[in-house]
Amino acid sequence: MIKLLRFLNPYRSLLVLVLVLAIGQTAANLYLPNLMSDIVNNGIAKFDTNYIWRTGRIMVLVAIGGTLCAVVGIYYSSQVATGMVKAIRARIFNKVQGFSLHEFDTVSTASLITRTTNDTTQVQQVMVMILNMLITAPITLVVGIILALNQDVGLSWILVVMMPVLVAIIIVLLIKAIPLFTAMQAKLDKLNLILDENLTGVRVVRAFNREKHEEQRFDEANRDVTDIAIRVNQMIASMMPVMMLMINLSSVAIIWFGSLRVDAGKLQMGAMFAFLQYATQILFALLMVALMFIMIPRAEASATRINEVLEMEPEIRDPEEPRQATQQRGYVEFQDVTFSYLGAEQPALSNISFSASPGKVTAIIGGTGSGKSTLVNLIPRFYDVDSGKILVDGVETREMSQEQLRAKIGFVPQKAVLFTGSVNDNLRYGKEDASEDELRHAAEVAQANEFITKMPEGFDSMISQGGTNVSGGQMQRLSIARALVRKPEIYVFDDTFSALDFKTDAKLRAALKGETRESTVLIVAQRVSTVIDADQIIVLEQGRVAGIGTHRELMKTCDVYSGIVSSQLSATEIAEETA
């Protein structure tokens, strides 16, 4: 929690204002009983109507002043707290944007969402409370006691008895409540995880008829959260009546014993009433302190979770002095690259060396899990290599700024992702100032024109969340067009053509040729027909290079490759292609 207080910095002057207002409010509250005592003693007791009016007017003014302070104080403290939490949310979001894929592998998306929304709200609620009471309650406690004693020392034993009892009750409740708060956030995480899984996996849940099972899973998590919430709320709810009982008992005791003292002439009537009011204020302040002690641990649990995210150091960072790439445009080179995923026993890629140059098509083929996607993900530096080097335009990727590096690359991921917005918005994603013509042209090359023009509003048609209103193949083609709009130096197509039928695949690649004449093209593929006329084919097997060369060369020298070919093409086709 303390660490999050740095987000209050921009609000320093408002904070001072809030504190001054809180002091004003407290002062008014503490002054009123004094005035009342005066009215009773000097006005009512002596039948002095003038005095009653005069002091009464002052009382009304003080009361109005106190209320104003309270209202304005709450207004600004809410502003401070919400502003602070807005800054925290922005910081979390920015932090997460800078995460490399490694960090996403360690914190779940569901948890990141809970932390950005629910946890920040907890902090916000407590901040409002703290800002309003942190000053008021302690001042009321201390000054209230002094003023009460000033009215009458003889009744003070009632406070001496009541305060420890109240404190004891509070402590017992606290000890029971704190562990529940921490458990509550964890259960909430679980609930969000299940919800998230179900929403993103809704098709699978339906297809496998697992609705019942999922409902059960959700019910369980839901019940867990509810059980804890009920226990927490019962505790807070039981606290209120007990406290009120204590406060009322004190009032009775004060009037009872006060009357005896008034009767004996040891105490003035007004002093007794003032004492009564001070006692109530003191015990209420104690109650507020108790509430604060309950809320703070709860926010503390959330603050810790927020700090975990804020303190995560992204593994991939820009170098201090990024190097500019030389003139070569789009040259990619792997030098003895080895890479393993976090916690994996075997490297996903071992000793990969090759180079891909502009104007040439480099194809990567291999079975599923052979490391093709891993290889191309290393080029935009989504992950850092364990050993070896990756050079783009003659500069090691770790020595370039990520922005400069990625600006060179048109990346079409294996799993196409579109954003909510129109087709045009999606195509412009990599180049905001692209003209209509550029968009049309890219769509044409990507063989997407035909189906886009058939959509109800053509290029202005909306893509729904997650791209659910276009088919897998259409999504792929839009994703290809999006990369084409960028006119990058390096094209990476990660298994992008498998979702297309053979005819579209061939048409698309033919159209691409004209488009990518000066660029380096890397095509990951499963189908031999996709790679057959590439300038260079890299065959991957279990993260190692099994062979590099053209189709003809590999047919002679690489068993793995000829194995893949013979499993896909008939003998006559092989003969034709090799001839």
Ligand code: ADP
């Ligand atoms: P391909 O694209 O050739 O089908 P991948 O490059 O996706 O294969 O995967 C290569 C290997 O790395 C697989 O064994 C896979 O299980 C593993 N792998 C892929 N992504 C991750 C990840 N994020 N964390 C851990 N292991 C991964």
Ligand code: MG
């Ligand atoms: Mg893959």
